[in-house]
Amino acid sequence: MSSESTRPAHGRMALTVGIGVAFLAAYPLWGTVYGMSIVQDALILGIFALSLDLLWGKGGLPSFGHAAFFGLGGYAYAIVSMQLGNEWGPLAGLVAALAICALAGAILGVFLLTAGIRGALFLIVTVAIVQIFHQVAISWSSLTGGDNGIVGLPPLGLRSLSEHAVLDTPAKRYFAVLLIAAAALLLLDRLCRGRFGRRLAAVVDNEPRALTLGINPSLELTKTLVLSTTIAGFAGTLFVASAGVVVPEFIGPLFSIEVVVWVLIGGRGTLIGPFVGTFVVWRLSQEVSSYDPRLWQLAIGSFFVLSVFLLPRGIASLRGDAARALFSRVARAVRP
Amino acid sequence: MDTLPLTILTALSLISILILISVGMAIIFGMMNVINLAHGEFVMLGAYVAVIAAQIGGFWLALAIAPLLGAGFGILLESTIIRLLYRRPIDTIIATLGVSLVVQKLVELWFGSSPYSVMNPLPGLVDVFGTPYPLYRIFVIGCAAAVLLLGMIAYRSTNFGLNLRAAIQDPEMARAMGVDVAATYRIAFGLGAGLAALAGVLVAPLTSIFPGMGLAYLIRSFFVVIVGGTGSIGGVLAGSAFIGFFESFFSFRLGGAFPQAIVLALAIIVVRLRPKGLVSG
Numbered sequence: 001m002s003s004e005s006t007r008p009a010h011g012r013m014a015l016t017v018g019i020g021v022a023f024l025a026a027y028p029l030w031g032t033v034y035g036m037s038i039v040q041d042a043l044i045l046g047i048f049a050l051s052l053d054l055l056w057g058k059g060g061l062p063s064f065g066h067a068a069f070f071g072l073g074g075y076a077y078a079i080v081s082m083q084l085g086n087e088w089g090p091l092a093g094l095v096a097a098l099a100i101c102a103l104a105g106a107i108l109g110v111f112l113l114t115a116g117i118r119g120a121l122f123l124i125v126t127v128a129i130v131q132i133f134h135q136v137a138i139s140w141s142s143l144t145g146g147d148n149g150i151v152g153l154p155p156l157g158l159r160s161l162s163e164h165a166v167l168d169t170p171a172k173r174y175f176a177v178l179l180i181a182a183a184a185l186l187l188l189d190r191l192c193r194g195r196f197g198r199r200l201a202a203v204v205d206n207e208p209r210a211l212t213l214g215i216n217p218s219l220e221l222t223k224t225l226v227l228s229t230t231i232a233g234f235a236g237t238l239f240v241a242s243a244g245v246v247v248p249e250f251i252g253p254l255f256s257i258e259v260v261v262w263v264l265i266g267g268r269g270t271l272i273g274p275f276v277g278t279f280v281v282w283r284l285s286q287e288v289s290s291y292d293p294r295l296w297q298l299a300i301g302s303f304f305v306l307s308v309f310l311l312p313r314g315i316a317s318l319r320g321d322a323a324r325a326l327f328s329r330v331a332r333a334v335r336p
Numbered sequence: 337m338d339t340l341p342l343t344i345l346t347a348l349s350l351i352s353i354l355i356l357i358s359v360g361m362a363i364i365f366g367m368m369n370v371i372n373l374a375h376g377e378f379v380m381l382g383a384y385v386a387v388i389a390a391q392i393g394g395f396w397l398a399l400a401i402a403p404l405l406g407a408g409f410g411i412l413l414e415s416t417i418i419r420l421l422y423r424r425p426i427d428t429i430i431a432t433l434g435v436s437l438v439v440q441k442l443v444e445l446w447f448g449s450s451p452y453s454v455m456n457p458l459p460g461l462v463d464v465f466g467t468p469y470p471l472y473r474i475f476v477i478g479c480a481a482a483v484l485l486l487g488m489i490a491y492r493s494t495n496f497g498l499n500l501r502a503a504i505q506d507p508e509m510a511r512a513m514g515v516d517v518a519a520t521y522r523i524a525f526g527l528g529a530g531l532a533a534l535a536g537v538l539v540a541p542l543t544s545i546f547p548g549m550g551l552a553y554l555i556r557s558f559f560v561v562i563v564g565g566t567g568s569i570g571g572v573l574a575g576s577a578f579i580g581f582f583e584s585f586f587s588f589r590l591g592g593a594f595p596q597a598i599v600l601a602l603a604i605i606v607v608r609l610r611p612k613g614l615v616s617g
Contacts, residue, residue, distance in 0.1 A: 304434025
């Protein structure tokens with residue numbers, strides 16, 4: 001019964017994604033190369049936000065240090081691909097990035113989640129983890145290039161297969177990223193509506209009850225964590241390979257906060273919400289930061305504080321009709 | 337060459353700073369269960385008060401003013417934002433994160449992002465067990481010990497201490513017995529903020545002062561409370577000793593930013609092995 005009721009919902013998601021892909025696929029017809037690179041970066045960061053939403057929105061595990069895995073993937077790609085050269089380097093770099101991020105997720109999951117670390121404690125540990133990774137990235141300069149990072153990274157692709165199988169032009173990169181982003185969104189949506197998603201929802205809802213139903217809560221959460229860190233690392237790889245550079249900011253605490261903002265504003269637990277949230281908020285942040293980089297954090301900080309007063313049901317309620325309610329509330333508040 | 341006394345003394349001055357910051361964290365996070373991501377900003381504000389005081393010629397003035405300002409800011413934060421959110425933990429985290437970002441950026445707009453330093457107000461050396469040691473660090477240790485002693489006396493044997501213990505143990509019952517729980521929480525929050533600001537002044541001559549400096553202290557104080565165990569002064573002492581000792585120990589041997597990373601990793605391992613902390617059961 002439940003599978004029948006979830007089908008149309010997945011259909012709606014597929015329709016939304018389809019319209020989005022069709023629009024963005026047509027965008028190069030009128031967009032500039034610069035505009036395409038912005039959309040492409042937003043799509044990659046959207047995949048990153050998706051990975052956090054899977055962990056936090058679906059798995060109930062708040063990570064305020066998720067850039068640790070975005071950056072881990074980016075650095076793994078940079079280090080391996082620079083070592084091996086343009087022939088096999090990019091492919092090996094991608095594989096290394098995915099493997100090390102999956103491994104990091106698995107180690108953390110087995111180490112922390114099986115010990116029953118959840119909620120606030122998990123959140124604080126993730127803040128510490130990104131701090132550790134950030135300090136290692138800065139200090140271990142013989143490997144990571146220290147504060148300057150690593151520049152001149154090769155683009156993703158498989159040069160040994162064909163000269164054309166390399167994402168070395170803006171157009172190729174743009175369409176590849178668009179396809180990957182749409183596929184990631186649809187696959188994760190499928191997964192969360194399927195057997196895995198329902199088991200996970202049972203764990204998040206009530207762990208002891210899930211346990212009595214024969215579900216191993218720590219195992220389900222660890223799987224979610226591994227999937228999330230791997231996707232975050234994949235996004236990091238895509239980002240640094242297209243930018244050609246990796247810097248410590250990508251693995252830092254501030255970037256971790258940014259992705260939390262995208263997920264919260266987009267709507268935690270909706271998957272497509274964080275994607276859209278990233279598009280809107282990241283674009284806005286670029287605009288505001290080009291004016292004065294300090295203003296953006298000031299704006300985000302004020303928004304967080306105000307949201308407490310304006311949105312008593314939490315930032316997550318800031319969606320659709322809730323937004324209309326917000327405006328009427330503001331209107332009432334400012335009327336004398 | 338005998339570096340052991342030196343290591344221990346350096347560790348003790350870091351431990352002293354951590355204790356001052358973490359007493360507030362222990363009350364706010366450990367006992368009231370509020371995650372305040374702006375706690376590091378109290379330390380940062382204290383350090384900037386020291387910068388201003390040193391510029392107008394009186395570092396010692398900061399020791400008197402910063403705790404009052406910190407406490408005032410803490411009480412303001414509690415009564416405008418945190419009070420509304422005692423039942424909404426995720427929103428508390430987000431709102432205090434917002435406060436932290438705003439305060440950092442306002443300080444950056446005012447002072448700029450380049451780091452400040454404060455002249456050491458007690459430049460002399462003293463002889464400790466045959467090793468010359470900076471007088472100022474001895475002063476820091478003495479300050480922390482005095483404040484801690486006063487705090488313990490206040491917690492154990494004043495009316496406010498009694499009210500606070502009652503409000504934390506069983507707020508409903510405390511309210512029924514006529515304790516103003518809301519006011520008690522507010523004052524406790526203010527005291528914790530004031531102590532963190534005091535620690536910010538004390539640490540100012542020992543470190544570089546920049547708008548984002550609070551983060552490292554925020555994370556350390558969280559781990560002091562988690563590693564030490566919530567709910568007791570002993571936990572704060574044990575947690576501060578753990579973090580402070582290992583950080584100084586590795587700083588002597590490695591230098592750079594690695595020591596902090598190693599200590600955080602160690603702390604995560606302790607959290608895994610003893611989720612309730614070192615001092616408890």
